[in-house]
Amino acid sequence: MIPASFDYVAPRNLDEGIRFLEEHGDDAKVLAGGHSLIPLMRLRLATPKYLLDINRIPGLEYIRESDHHLHIGSLTRYADIEDSLLIQSGYTALSDAARHIADPLVRNMGTVGGNICHSDPANDLPATVLALKATMVAVGPSGERVISAEEFFVGTFETALKPTEILREIRIPRTRAGTGSAYMKLESRAGDLAVAGVAARLTLDAQCTCESVGLGLTAVGTKVIEPKVAEAALVGKKLSDDEIRQSASLAAQEAQPTSDLRGTADYKREMVRTLAARALRRAAERTRGET
Amino acid sequence: MSRHRISVTVNGNKHEADVDSRMLLVHFIRETLGLTGTHIGCDTSDCGACTVILDGKAVKSCTVLAVQADGKALFTVEGLADGRLHPVQEGFLEKHGLQCGFCTSGMLMTSYWLLQRKPNPTEEEIREAISGNLCRCTGYVKIVEAVQYAAQKMSEMEVQS
Numbered sequence: 262m263i264p265a266s267f268d269y270v271a272p273r274n275l276d277e278g279i280r281f282l283e284e285h286g287d288d289a290k291v292l293a294g295g296h297s298l299i300p301l302m303r304l305r306l307a308t309p310k311y312l313l314d315i316n317r318i319p320g321l322e323y324i325r326e327s328d329h330h331l332h333i334g335s336l337t338r339y340a341d342i343e344d345s346l347l348i349q350s351g352y353t354a355l356s357d358a359a360r361h362i363a364d365p366l367v368r369n370m371g372t373v374g375g376n377i378c379h380s381d382p383a384n385d386l387p388a389t390v391l392a393l394k395a396t397m398v399a400v401g402p403s404g405e406r407v408i409s410a411e412e413f414f415v416g417t418f419e420t421a422l423k424p425t426e427i428l429r430e431i432r433i434p435r436t437r438a439g440t441g442s443a444y445m446k447l448e449s450r451a452g453d454l455a456v457a458g459v460a461a462r463l464t465l466d467a468q469c470t471c472e473s474v475g476l477g478l479t480a481v482g483t484k485v486i487e488p489k490v491a492e493a494a495l496v497g498k499k500l501s502d503d504e505i506r507q508s509a510s511l512a513a514q515e516a517q518p519t520s521d522l523r524g525t526a527d528y529k530r531e532m533v534r535t536l537a538a539r540a541l542r543r544a545a546e547r548t549r550g551e552t
Numbered sequence: 553m554s555r556h557r558i559s560v561t562v563n564g565n566k567h568e569a570d571v572d573s574r575m576l577l578v579h580f581i582r583e584t585l586g587l588t589g590t591h592i593g594c595d596t597s598d599c600g601a602c603t604v605i606l607d608g609k610a611v612k613s614c615t616v617l618a619v620q621a622d623g624k625a626l627f628t629v630e631g632l633a634d635g636r637l638h639p640v641q642e643g644f645l646e647k648h649g650l651q652c653g654f655c656t657s658g659m660l661m662t663s664y665w666l667l668q669r670k671p672n673p674t675e676e677e678i679r680e681a682i683s684g685n686l687c688r689c690t691g692y693v694k695i696v697e698a699v700q701y702a703a704q705k706m707s708e709m710e711v712q713s
Contacts, residue, residue: 262595263574263575263576263579265574266553267573268573269554269556270554292617292620295615295616295617295620296615299597299615299617300596300615303595312617314619340609363684364683364684364685365610365662365680365683365684366603366610366662366684367597367612367615367684370612451683452598452684
């Protein structure tokens with residue numbers, strides 16, 4: 262299977278890329294790791310007229326911490342997220358998620374930005390960045406635009422990015438003391454997309470009271486879901502297993518699964534309840550520096 | 553459709569060719585270069601039979617465009633033996649790490665990549681590394697033993713040299 266005809270363009274810098282998109286944005290797709298896009302093109306489910314390969318643009322692969330944020334360049338590969346000590350120590354939900362994407366060969370090519378911009382509700386990173394309260398930094402003809410994760414994911418394969426914009430960076434609030442996070446995924450076979458997945462982030466004060474909570478649900482809706490009722494139920498509460506179970510039940514109610522080959526809607530909802538409780542417990546352990 | 557002049561170092565030798573924008577790297581390897589040791593298994597980015605090393609990383613060459621390899625170094629199964637079998641090849645031979653052999657070149661390349669990064673992998677690390685390479689004969693036990701053999705052999709060679 263070979264993709265339909267297209268013109269390939271590889272800009273050397275972002276400006277060149279944006280200029281190309283200004284002219285051809287509606288007919289172009291951005292190629293990052295290509296491990297969702299190229300299979301779709303081979304199946305002729307995607308037939309862009311132009312492919313804009315951003316892999317030749319230097320300076321888009323990085324992981325670094327500043328005073329207030331963790332900054333991840335959009336072209337950073339899953340393998341680099343998986344291996345990063347900085348991410349393993351402070352942003353563990355991300356390393357959990359990266360480790361469960363497809364297989365090591367795919368992770369050598371696939372990118373954080375691509376996973377997010379593809380906006381497949383079954384991808385693992387949308388739920389993770391949602392739980393971590395990330396923002397997306399897009400570059401377009403009029404400069405940079407910062408978009409919250411909540412606004413960014415619009416629907417299946419649909420984001421808030423304009424046809425003339427390229428995602429440059431994912432920005433995550435810097436981890437404070439008392440914060441822990443985790444991602445739990447159920448897959449029916451190794452390397453498969455999730456049946457369901459839950460990302461959780463907790464910040465606890467010295468008395469174990471939840472200062473803030475972030476949750477994200479994978480593969481149980483037409484887009485990634487932030488279960489806000491489940492989050493709010495924990496804020497201000499002293500963390501206990503009862504509270505965790507209650508929040509997990511609320512998250513299951515907020516899921517909008519449909520029945521498909523990976524399971525029935527009821528089964529998936531039940532899995533959200535289980536995975537949410539496990540993710541919250543793991544995140545709580547990690548607030549105390551346990552792995 | 554655009555055409556592109558690409559220059560790729562393949563197993564140490566430089567090759568130049570004109571390719572269509574939509575040509576996949578695996579077709580470039582098999583059809584343009586005639587290196588048919590790299591196999592096409594599933595056509596859906598799942599099976600890993602087409603695994604090659606691109607600039608030091610194991611990748612599925614059915615999911616990369618030939619034009620993306622421009623200026624890069626490609627290492628295929630044909631490059632493994634250097635007068636004599638590479639330890640990973642020897643391991644698959646000695647431990648009978650194959651039945652039909654279709655997945656073998658991909659298995660060899662992934663194993664080679666793993667051992668470059670982790671010279672003494674645990675069984676779990678080996679199984680994780682080859683989780684994107686499917687053996688439909690389901691001979692994973694022997695494949696794991698083959699990789700362990702290669703790791704042992706490579707560490708002995710390291711000591712000797």
